[in-house]
Amino acid sequence: MNTDTIYPKVREIIADVLAFEESEIQRDGSLVDDYSAESIDFLDLVYQLEREFKIKVPRGMIEQEARRGLSEDFEEHGRLTDKGLEHLKTYLSEVPEDRFTPRMQVSLIPTLFTPETFCKIVLREMEGGEQAASD
Amino acid sequence: MGMIFRDSGIAGRTAIVTGGGRGIGREIVKVLAAEGADVTFFYLNNRGAAEALLAECGASGFNVTAQPVDVRNAEDCGRAVESVLGRTDRIDILVNNAGVLRDNLLPAFTEDEISDVLATNVLGVFHITGVVAPVMIRQRGGAIINISSVSGEKGGKGQTNYAASKGAINAFTRALAVELAPRKIRVNAVAPGLIDTDMSREVRELAGDQALDRILLGRYGTPAEVASVVCFLASRYGKYINGEIIHVDGGFKMA
Numbered sequence: 001m002n003t004d005t006i007y008p009k010v011r012e013i014i015a016d017v018l019a020f021e022e023s024e025i026q027r028d029g030s031l032v033d034d035y036s037a038e039s040i041d042f043l044d045l046v047y048q049l050e051r052e053f054k055i056k057v058p059r060g061m062i063e064q065e066a067r068r069g070l071s072e073d074f075e076e077h078g079r080l081t082d083k084g085l086e087h088l089k090t091y092l093s094e095v096p097e098d099r100f101t102p103r104m105q106v107s108l109i110p111t112l113f114t115p116e117t118f119c120k121i122v123l124r125e126m127e128g129g130e131q132a133a134s135d
Numbered sequence: 136m137g138m139i140f141r142d143s144g145i146a147g148r149t150a151i152v153t154g155g156g157r158g159i160g161r162e163i164v165k166v167l168a169a170e171g172a173d174v175t176f177f178y179l180n181n182r183g184a185a186e187a188l189l190a191e192c193g194a195s196g197f198n199v200t201a202q203p204v205d206v207r208n209a210e211d212c213g214r215a216v217e218s219v220l221g222r223t224d225r226i227d228i229l230v231n232n233a234g235v236l237r238d239n240l241l242p243a244f245t246e247d248e249i250s251d252v253l254a255t256n257v258l259g260v261f262h263i264t265g266v267v268a269p270v271m272i273r274q275r276g277g278a279i280i281n282i283s284s285v286s287g288e289k290g291g292k293g294q295t296n297y298a299a300s301k302g303a304i305n306a307f308t309r310a311l312a313v314e315l316a317p318r319k320i321r322v323n324a325v326a327p328g329l330i331d332t333d334m335s336r337e338v339r340e341l342a343g344d345q346a347l348d349r350i351l352l353g354r355y356g357t358p359a360e361v362a363s364v365v366c367f368l369a370s371r372y373g374k375y376i377n378g379e380i381i382h383v384d385g386g387f388k389m390a
Contacts, residue, residue, distance in 0.1 A: 038317070040272060040314065040315070040317055040318060043269060043272060044269070044272045044273060044318070047269040047270075047272065047273055048273060051273075
């Protein structure tokens with residue numbers, strides 16, 4: 001299984017949650033900037049993905065995974081360090097390079113999420129959480 | 136002009152009532168079920184009272200289910216809500232009613248008297264609502280009604296723990312109403328005054344005529360009078376009320 005097989009259902013759920021037509025959802029679109037997703041939408045999205053794919057996504061998982069191996073070097077005063085930024089780019093490899101900004105606020109990481117990000121999360125959890133989401 | 140109160144819009148809805156076996160909770164279960172809701176009530180350990188309520192509701196043809204749940208335990212709450220969903224697939228109404236009272240003067244409080252009250256009255260509401268809210272978000276609708284108390288706003292001797300817990304519920308209600316409004320989920324609280332229940336008996340007996348004198352209507356309230364306001368908030372007649380704390384106290388708060 002790969003994210004291609006999961007994507008149609010993930011796109012359907014994203015379109016439903018964010019009130020868009022499925023055809024308007026781009027796999028690398030920014031859920032926040034392109035589809036106006038808010039925090040409550042992410043909660044809804046994760047909940048619906050959990051029920052559809054019979055998985056459990058730990059809350060705050062993306063940020064925790066992105067930090068893995070870096071501990072306090074990931075951020076400084078709420079902003080990504082250079083190391084943290086590179087780490088995040090690797091972890092969120094599906095996000096176009098130009099959306100990452102140096103010293104970006106950690107709280108803005110969700111603005112990077114795309115439909116593909118959630119495909120990877122679903123795949124990872126379906127495979128028992130062992131597969132790195134950056135694969 | 137036709138009658139205002141006819142079809143409450145509650146028939147066919149699914150409701151959860153915590154602390155539903157006795158007192159105010161019991162009346163809430165009955166009134167929602169009488170309006171046609173499929174009601175599941177959670178109770179902690181008084182199985183006899185729960186079975187008596189089930190029997191009473193069954194005799195009336197109401198659709199009521201009972202489930203033992205400790206709201207202080209987050210995992211227990213998660214399992215219980217999943218179990219309800221397994222049967223109903225939706226939750227339209229949540230009434231956070233479970234609560235305990237452990238009055239004492241502040242310096243005399245034991246740690247248990249403080250933590251028991253906060254764990255049930257505050258953490259319990261977080262636990263249940265935390266698992267029900269995503270369901271209502273998915274549904275794009277729902278009504279959450281928290282049972283607060285006049286003690287949340289009006290000072291009362293020996294009630295610092297209880298008052299703090301109910302003040303927290305009032306703040307919780309307002310904040311959650313803001314959070315969930317975009318998904319058409321309403322969050323309100325009902326704050327009873329002195330109601331004639333087993334739980335408040337000691338308070339009422341200690342206060343005696345002094346308390347009665349401070350209730351403008353000159354009598355204690357009944358559980359049914361609180362339940363009717365909960366029902367109103369859950370009904371389509373309350374659909375434009377959000378983030379409110381409605382006092383049902385016979386004017387006690389003003390005196």
